[in-house]
Amino acid sequence: MTKLFKIRRLLSSVLHKYNYSTAAKSMPTVKINSTEFISDDYTNVTPKIISYLGRNLHLQNDNPLSIVRQRIVQYFYKSFTHRGKPTFSVYDNLSPIVSTKQNFDDLLIPVDHPSRAKSDCYYINKDMLLRAHMTAHQSELLRSGLNNFLMIGDVYRRDEIDSTHFPVFHQLDVVRSQRKEQLFPNHPDLDIFEPTFDKERPHLFTNTITDPTKQSCHTLEATKLMEAQLKNHLIGLVQVLFGDDIKYRWVDAYFPFTHPSWELEIYYENNWLEVLGCGIVRNEILANAGPNNTIAYAFGLGLERLAMALYKIPDIRLMWSQDSGFLTQFQNKELNAKITYKPVSVYPQCTNDISFWLPENITIDTFMSNDFYDLVRDIGGDIIEQVKLKDKFIHPKTKKHSLCFSIVYRHLERTLTQAEVNKIHKDIENAIVSAFNVVIR
Ligand code: PHE
Secondary structure (H helix, E strand, O other), rough: OOOOOOOOOOOOHHOOOOOHHHHHHHEEEEOOOEEEOOOOOOOOOOOOOOOOOOOOOOHHOOOHOOOOOHHHHHHHHOOOOEEEEEEEEEEOOOOOEEHHHHOHHHHOOOOHHHHHOOOOOOOOOEEEEEEOOOHHHHHHHOOOOEEEEEEEEEOOOOOOOEOOEEEEEEEEEEEEEHHHHHHHOOOOOOOOOOOOOOOOOHOOOOOOOOOOOOOOOOOOOHHHHHHHHHHHHHHHHHHHHHOOOOOOEOOOOOOOOEEEEEEEEEEOOEEEEEEEEEEOHHHHHHHHOOOOOEEEEEEEEHHHHHHHHHHHHOOHHHHHHHOOHHHHHHHHOOOOOOOOOOOOOOOOEEEEEEEEEEEOOOOOOOOHHHHHHHHHHHHHHHHHHEEEEEEEEEEOOOEEEEEEEEEEEEOOOOOOHHHHHHHHHHHHHHHHOOOHHHOOO
């Protein structure tokens, strides 16, 4: 998971004007499936990205993401049943086209929050985008009367290019709510809310998050009990997936839609790997959506991260492979079978550098690298393995700024020839000259 919803980043670079946006430049509307959307100066979704919609890797039987999804759903069904029936409902087919209200406003994400930046999201227009997280559906499902549910699907974020990042990935989000009687069955004297909070008139109370341990409307007992249940439940999950010996740690976090919030990291191949974000749902979200007598916890985890670690899959692009050498390794397997991915064969990489002078009004700090990455991926497709910044340079006399990137090309299923890589590389050079007004060195 990238840190999109967590950190506050500087917005300055977002405002500069050379924004790569194929859709906005060449057509007044964007067509997705059979629906046409009016485009505007927010539009930055590309035809390449649109082509991933509907692939639903999390629902394809032989895909590792689908195996991880089923294992987690099974864990939930086992953990929470009432008279033999699961008490959770599962939504794995919600449309990834959402409004800014769903993705941000309903979740109390401030209007100036960096996670809304055009440089980080795929906007269809100023009101619609490809969801950047599954939490985008939380409010509507609460509003429809649900208390306990799971949401699974594809999410879209503009990001760097390397073996663990892809602009489309998959998340599983959960909400579990409880009423006073469910949370404290043997303690009728305990309550979810502080006596000063009137749950029938929540707007009369300013719910603050200045106390790091809890929201001001909640009692400490309710918050602590929810925290313990949430953490136990999640530790149980990673132990079911990775075995009882898995090393883990909790890290305090900040999300606009939960308080308090945490992240869970697991120790995997000598590194701490962040696998999920979670917390106690902000009471405003519950109150706005309907239920005014419950407290809820929520979490969101990235399926790719888990699948890559569980099955030792070295490159995130493999999830999209339709090659039988990949898929057969996950076919007709027991859900809990131990599978270790064996590379079918490793085809060689080809690395070509690209260096260019930036136009006068742009510096090495304001250059929008995510626009550049999208363009490289648009032209090169999935044979782009990595794009890394190699060098920055300011000419001592002319004061012109220059950047050099290495582009690593590798096909997952065959050897690329230098000639075909050179041709694609040349196409990328031509495209960046016209999109960003740069001069190739
Ligand atoms: N939506 C958050 C993300 O994508 C994860 C999250 C979900 C955190 C629910 C808290 C509660 O980073």
